[in-house]
Amino acid sequence: AAQAPGSTSPVAQSAEPTEPTPAPPGSRPAGATRDGRWWLQLDDPELTRLVERALGSNLDVRAGIARVEQARYVAMQAAAARYPDIGLRGTFATGTSLTTAAFGKSPRSTMVSGSIPVSYEVDLFAKNAQAHRAAKLRRTASERDLDALAMSLSASVAEAWYDLIDARAQGKLLGEQLETNRRYLDIVDSRYKQGLTSILDVRQQRQLVAQSEAQIALIAGQEQVAAQRLAVLLGSTPEGISGAPARSDDGAPAPADAGAPAAGPVATAEAYFAPARDTLPALPPTPIVDAPASLVQNRPDLRAIARRVQAADRQVASSIATFLPTVTATFTPTYQWLHQPLSPGLMQIGKLPTKAHAFTWNAGVTLSGPIFDGLLRHATTRLDIEQMHELIAEYSQAILGALVEVDSALVLERQQRIQITHLREQSRLASETLDTARDMYKAGLSDFLPVLTALQSEQAAQLQLLAAHRQLLSNRIQLYRALGGALPADMLGPKD
Template sequence: MRNHVNGLISLAVILLLVASCSPFKPRVRQSPADELPPTFSLYTAESEPAKRWWEEFNDPELNALIIEMFSENLTLKETWARLNQVRALAVQAGAALYPDLTGTAGAFYTRQRSGNGSRKTVSNDNYFLGAVSSYELDLWGRVRSGRESALLEASAAREDVNTAAMTLAAEVAQRWVNIIAQRMQKRLLEHQLQTNLTFLELIEIRFHMAMVSALDVYQQKQVVEDIMAAIPMVEAREQLLRHELALLLGKLPQTFLNISREDLPKPIEIPATGLPADLLSARPDLRAAGMRLWAADWQVSAARADRLPAISLTAQARYGESDMDVLFDNWLLSLAGNLTAPIFDGKRRAAEVDRSLAIVDEKVSAYRRTVLTAIKEVEDALVSESKQREHIKGLERVMATARKALKEAGNRYRKGLTDYLPVLTQLLKVQGLERNLIQQQANLLGARISLYRALGGTWTESLIH
């Protein structure tokens, strides 16, 4: 008996040493991102340390809103829950690397009565304790490959949390900008309403003096009524934006949100963008795509290892006796080893290898697409902000010219050289430019927020659940 046990132990040690080698371990993969551009097309290649970009807007209320979003947003809570699920799956995938141990215990009582003339009754009780352990030797690395794949999936799920946090921070900041822009629009409309009412009073005076026709009065009244009709829509848009922001914070739509700022912040100079290659480590969605590609490589290794023979060991110990006092004096120990090898499975295992290889091809394409999308998003944001700045400067020049034209038209109208139409035309032009300028300033901030989101960063690593 002792020789058999020693032989099994020696065999187990040898097999464990063999199992420490992974013949199907994936080779180190070169970056599948293909050739990247050396720089972005517009700005410097200098890179700045990762930071919380929204703090550059210098608004404590915005900072508080984003911090609250990190803890209360329901979408972010969903991603944390998915991360916990994937981490649990990773633990399950690695459990087979260790022997399992199951305890057993029982007690039973029997009573037998004979049917002969003596009517003898025999009773018996018995107790037992035992333990059973089984272990599959991971000769070809199948279990280890599955565990590595699951660990990489868990890391990718953490990057999904980081991606969601970056996206939601940008969404909160964008809603904050739009709310302030609508507030500015309302204030501007109220100012324009007062200006137009003043113009209407002056025209009515001139009408009563028979200096102008009723048409001038009706035209100016129409301008006043247009402004009055526009104010409720601006108020509605602001309220809808507040509802969206409340939802991002995990609150009811009617929740009061403290946003006291009256004017849009001025964006600072465009930040250093770094190199396109920096995105591979700065953007969590790229890191997640890379990890899922490596996880697929490990799944190929597991599928290949599954086609080879497997050896499992089983050990069982049991103590049992009818008398509890001598329970541990009677025991049984058994050791067993089993070898299983696939002979014919209808090409099921081979098809699994092919499927795993096809998944790798899919992940390679997905990774390259994600890389190209990331570069495109940075380029789009850079172009948008650059051209938006040019557009705003152009609008400011148009505004200055339009105000001069309005002043000149007013002078000519007061002298009776023209009717009211030139004044009305220039008044509408100036007021339309004023409203458009506010919207374009908000669009400029939106482009900056998109740039920060596209550049990524490592600040999300400090987030905890």
């Protein structure tokens, strides 16, 4: 069908989505963990650059790395109870004694000793071992939490990036529609001046022009908001994005050699993110959706909860062991040196030694056990058991939620494609209707109202089709996020 003057199809603003075609079955070995770098499938180098930068500089990722380190040191604390406790003790003492003072002037004596006390709790009932295993499992859960955070962050970056591109595509389409509306306004105004139409037609078309201008202003704001959101995801302020050119307060780009005083032009994030890009990417084939059981292996959030359930089970075993006796072995080697000069009275008795030193040691085993503690151990154990039950329920709910997320993403993508097919047909019919109404108007067979109605219908269909393409891409991003996957460890955190 012929297009109205200056009208465009939204297909030019967004790449055609491909039909869902399953990937080859052999593209990934059975049982292997899915590659979490899902954004590579979109073949968008700019998105890849943004995601990699976000994974390295996002502040939430840095906080997640700190939580992993905290869990690692907590595990080290739990491991310490499984090893001997070796200390070093030294003593220096000097003074006089009442015994020697009875025989005359009391000389000052000096004693120096050093010992290495060693104690070790014999873990007969694996109390400390189970606590250590629980701490290690919690550390692993923290690592999986970080992976889940990275997956969510990559999806958020992609959504913000394509919101930015979508705003540019809408701005471009609305700009072309505005030019079309102005051309129709010129036609109607010319016919009004010739007395061929009424002032009502002119005013209705002016209203449509004003409506397009208002939409453009709103879309410009949405572009700025998307760019600012993307900058924050990259761990920076919108004004602090590297390489962002300056823009004046009125929205116009500042000259290249113009300075940026504190109260003058400010940097704009939207101008930094590939300003020439205004088309959405075409979708690759629909990814393989494995059996539901594979979600437990591929989803890092499910793996994190599974590790916490295992850790809670180990903690219950450790708590039960506190009811049993504890055996502690001790060994202390000691070296002592003594210098004790004799008083004048004692020196007359005979020759006695004034200095002595010796190595001594003592060893022992202590057996201790609880008799009554006010039900403290009972309450602690029951608390650990109920916490384990809570985690099991959360794990089951998380699995159900993951299954629903995958199914919902597949259903929404399928229905979105059906909607796009109908919107294309609607846009085609609206264009044909506009052609017919315009020809009848030029021939004087109808007034301007059918033309105005057809023009509004065509432009609305174009915007709806563009929005449907954006929603289809969002559904695919959510499907990738729901399927999960593993990311290389070196992708997370700062690279310096």
